Amino acid sequence: MSEQRTEITTLGEFGLIEHLTKNFETHNASTVLSVGDDAAVIDHFGKQTVVTTDLLLEGIHFDLMYTPLKHLGYKAVMVNLSDVYAMNAQPTQITISIGISNRFSVEAITEFYEGVHIACEKHGVDLVGGDTSSSQKGFVISVTAIGEVAPDKFVKRSTAGVGDLICVSGDLGGAFLGLTLMEREKKIYLENPGVQPDLEDESYIVGRLLKPEARKEIISFFAENNITPTAMMDVSDGISSDVLHLCKQSVVGCRIYEEKLPISDESRRAAFKFGLDPTVCALNGGEDYELLFTLKQEDHDKITLNEDISVIGYVVDINEGSKLLTKGGNTFDITAQGWTAFKES
Amino acid sequence: MSEQRTEITTLGEFGLIEHLTKNFETHNASTVLSVGDDAAVIDHFGKQTVVTTDLLLEGIHFDLMYTPLKHLGYKAVMVNLSDVYAMNAQPTQITISIGISNRFSVEAITEFYEGVHIACEKHGVDLVGGDTSSSQKGFVISVTAIGEVAPDKFVKRSTAGVGDLICVSGDLGGAFLGLTLMEREKKIYLENPGVQPDLEDESYIVGRLLKPEARKEIISFFAENNITPTAMMDVSDGISSDVLHLCKQSVVGCRIYEEKLPISDESRRAAFKFGLDPTVCALNGGEDYELLFTLKQEDHDKITLNEDISVIGYVVDINEGSKLLTKGGNTFDITAQGWTAFKES
Secondary structure, three states: OOOOOOEHHHOHHHHHHHHHHOOOOOOOOOEEEOOOOOOEEEEEOOEEEEEEEEEEEEOOOEOOOOOOHHHHHHHHHHHHHHHHHOOOOEEEEEEEEEEEOOOOEHHHHHHHHHHHHHHHHHHOOEEEEEEEEEOOOOOEEEEEEEEEEOOOOOOOOOOOOOOOEEEEEOOOOHHHHHHHHHHHHHHHHHHOOOOOOOOHHHHHHHHHHHOOOOOHHHHHHHHHOOOOOOEEEEEOOOHHHHHHHHHHHHOOEEEEEHHHOOOOHHHHHHHHHHOOOHHHHHHHOOOOOEEEEEEOHHHHHHHOOOOOEEEEEEEEOHHHOEEEEOOOOOEEEOOOOHHHHHHHO | OOOOOOEHHHOHHHHHHHHHHOOOOOOOOOEEEOOOOOOEEEEEOOEEEEEEEEEEEEOOOEOOOOOOHHHHHHHHHHHHHHHHHOOOOEEEEEEEEEEEOOOOEHHHHHHHHHHHHHHHHHHOOEEEEEEEEEOOOOOEEEEEEEEEEOOOOOOOOOOOOOOOEEEEEOOOOHHHHHHHHHHHHHHHHHHOOOOOOOOHHHHHHHHHHHOOOOOHHHHHHHHHOOOOOOEEEEEOOOHHHHHHHHHHHHOOEEEEEHHHOOOOHHHHHHHHHOOOOHHHHHHHOOOOOEEEEEEOHHHHHHHOOOOOEEEEEEEEOHHHOEEEEOOOOOEEEOOOOHHHHHHHO
16 A cells, blocks of 8 residues: 555545546547446447446445345346436446355345346346355445447537536436435334334335336437437436536536426425425435436427426536526525535525 | 245355346347356447456455555456457456445555556556445455457357367466465464565466466467367366366366476476475466367467467367376366365375
C-alpha cells in the first residue's frame, strides 16, 4: 500500500471511477463508447453491441432476511437489463457469476436461478456463461448483460440539449417505500419474532422493491413511434441524483415540476402512513428502474398518448442551475443528497 | 428456502452449474455457444464475439497478505484474457467491477487499477465499464472479457478426436509452487513478524503465481502457421483436472506421459526443496494459465519448431479411460483429485 491515504468517501463513486479510469486509452476501433454511461458500446460490423455489468453484495445491495432468493435472481438480471434498455438497445445475452458460502444449499441456489430464468424468459435473453465460486461470507452476485442496437441508434447520457423535455416512465418512490416498509417489518420481527408481517395491502410497493421490471415496452414504444430520445439513463439512485447526473454529463441545467412527478396512489398512501413526504420519496428514493430521458420539444406529440410516460420538466442552460419548482411556487436547488437539503428548506 | 437441503459439495462446481443452467434455452440466433466452455460465442454479422467472466474473492482466490494490489489487478485481467485466448480469439474489451470495504484507500485502489492498466496495455484491450461498490468485508473483483474471432474459428473444449495429440504451452506447476512458498513464508512471518522473507531466488515461481501471463503469442503462432486446434481450454485448475474436463466434454479418453510434462528447472528445484514430487505439482497445481489443446496428428510438424509447446500425450477412445504413463512404466488413472490418488498409488 502507498504511504498516502485518501479515504474513498472523499471522491464518491463517480469521482473514484473517473480517477481510476482516466489513464485508460482506447485501442480498438470497435470500442464506440467506453466507461461512464449505462453501458459500453462495441461495434460489430453492422450492429452495435452494448455491455453493462453490476455487482450485488449481500448486506449492501440486498438483505436476505426479506428478499426471497427467487426474487433476488430476478432482480439481479433486471437491474442489468434496465441498463441495456437505457442505451435504447435490446438485451440478448447475460453472464452471471455467484460467490456462495456453505450456508446455502443446492435448493437455495436453484431458487435463485429460477428467478434468473424467469427474468431471462420474459426478456428473451440467453444466459451464456458465468462462474460459481465459494465465498467465506455473504452472497456475491455479478451480472453482465449484452445487448444490440442498430448502428449509432444508442442513446447516451451526455447529449441532452437546452429546451429538451425531461421525461420519466412509470412512477417513482415505490421501491424506496417498499424498502422502508420491509426495514420496519424486519425491526418489528427482530423485537417480536412471533409476529408475522401482513404485507398484503402493500403488495405494490413491496413488488417495486423486490421485483423491479426493466422497461422493455418503453424502448419498443420508441421504436414503433420513431422516437429517439436525446439522452437517456435508468433511474437507480433516485430521480434527483439521476437528473443531476444526466445534466452534469450533458453540461446543462434543468427545471423539474414537483406536481409532475409521477407517484402511484399506493406509494402516496404508504408515504402518509410512514409520515414521509411522497415528493421527497419520489425524488430521492432509489431502485425504481424507470427510464429517465430527454426529448426534442417537437417530439412531444408522439408521447402524449402514452400514459406510462410523464413529462416532468425541461432542460435549461447550465448557468441557470438545476431546480425543483414546488406546488407552492417555491424554487429549490436539486441536490444529489436532496433528501436532507429538501427537508431543511 | 426449500425444505430439502442438499449440500453444494455433493454436486461440485461443474455439477452445480449443469444443474442450475439445464432449463435455460437459447432464444437469440446470435448465441452461437453458451454455458460450458471457457467463454460464450455471440454472432455479430461477420465476426463472432467471445464473452467470459470470472469472480475473484478475497480469502478464496487471493490473499492480500502476499498479493500486491498492482499484481492482483494485473492477474484479475489476465485470467479472463486467458479464457478468451482459450477460445482461439483476440480479447478486445473488458469490464471490471469491484466491491471494497473502507479499509481500502484511494491510493490502494489506484494501485489495483495500475495493474489492470498494465494488463490492458499489454494486450491492447479496452476497459469499457464496470461498477464500484462498497463491501462489508473483503475485496470482491468481477471481470468480464470480450473478444473477437473470425466466423467459426473459435475452438471449443468438446471437439477433441481419437488419435489427436494433446499439447500444452509453457510449463506446469510453477504457480502452485509459488503458492506453497508464499503460504510457508506467511506462516513464518505470522510466527516471527520480525523476519523478512527472501524471495529473490524464487522469483520465477513467485512470478508464476502473482503475475500470470495469458498466452497471446500461442494464439498468434496458430494464426501465423495456419493451425486450428481440435479442442482447447486454459489450464486453471491443474492439468490433470483440466485434461479430464476436456476429455469428458469431448467424450474421449487420453494417455499422458509423465516424462513429457513440461516442468521448469526453477519449479523442479523448488519442489525438491519443499519435499514435493515435481510431477505431482505439475499435474495438480492450478493457476498456470497455460493453454491445453489437441491437434490432428498431421499438424504435428507445424508445432515442432515451437519450443514453447509440448506434446504430452494423445487422445484415445473413451472406453480406454484417461491414464498417466509414468517414467517407471506404470499406469495410473488420472483423477481430478489426482494429488491424493496419485500419492496413494
